[in-house]
Amino acid sequence: MSRINRVLNGRTQALCLLCLLLLVVDHARSESQVLELHILDAPPLTFVDDPRGHGIIGDVAVQAMTRAGYTAKIHLLPWARAQKHVSEEHDYLITPLSRIPGREDRFTWIARIMPMERAFFSLDRQVDSFAQAKETFRKIGVGLGSAQEEILRTEGFRDDQIYPLAIGDNPAQMLLMGRIDAWFNGVPESRYIWPKVSKRKLLMSSVGSSADLYLACSRRCSAKIVDDLREAVEALRKEGAIKRIHDVYLP
Structure with a gap:
């Protein structure tokens, strides 16, 4: 085999490996679980329509979901209805939610994000x-x-x-x-x-x-989702990401 053929074959193999890798990554993305995330328009904690993002709590929640391998599907309902809807469903997320006695048994409390x-x-x-x-x-x-x-x-x-x-x-x-x-x-x-x-x-x-503001889930919530997101939020906190997000909206 000539040197040119060997070079071409090597490049072809490398290209095939790259294409295979891209297919695997694309497949992994398409297979990521989509989770409903219910927020409200309560700036600067959560924004529904702001060029900077979804607010302090909203951005933390979305980044934690992405880090844990989930895709966020943002939903906006009147707040009382959103709480009722999430608490009665399965594996739905909601934020920012204060952990107060009247709510304790209605949700699965995933992770504290910030005090209020x-x-x-x-x-x-x-x-x-x-x-x-x-x-x-x-x-x-x-x-x-x-x-x-x-x-x-x-x-x-x-x-x-x-x-x-x-x-x-x-x-x-x-x-x-x-x-x-x-x-x-x-x-x-x-x-x-x-x-x-x-x-x-x-x-x-x-x-x-x-009272602390939480990322919470339906009362019936997958233990894997809870563990994944709790770990992701704590990793963001340790890395200083939550403080940086806070400073974007409240310099």
Whole structure:
């Protein structure tokens, strides 16, 4: 065999091996399990339509899924309905979800992503405790289906004091218009939303509650999915990736 033929044969073999490798990779991608991931539009924690990505919690969840070999299929439902849907199904994911007593038995808690502090926000009265807020505010806006709503009920606030509103900037708009006296919400979300709504000074109470935000799964959830994603989230945390994602949205 001539030297030219040997070179050509070697190149042909290398090309065949490369094509085979690409086919294997493509097949592996096509075989990756697609999982439903339910989020809501709650910037900066989760975004539905933002050029930077899906928000702090959303990006962590998607990156963890990709790292673990899963493909995320993003779903958006009203938050109370999303929680009911995920809890009743099988192997559906949801984030960001606060791990509070009323939810404990409804979901499989995969991994803690970040803490969430909550406080009362108002325009003219600043409070220091739940007890003072209970006496001061006649109507308090909270996200519909949010942990905030359940926290206030647990703390003994009257039904007529709690005003559930669609999650997003709706409570901020209602506060600005004087339709509610205060807004009980997560601190980073409120501080992110308010400057986009008004230049008026927003008064914040002492932190009244703190609960970790989780990536969670349906109550009936594959042990493999839970282990894979828990390991992936912790790897992102150890590598500093979660901090870097946080700083993209909250420099």
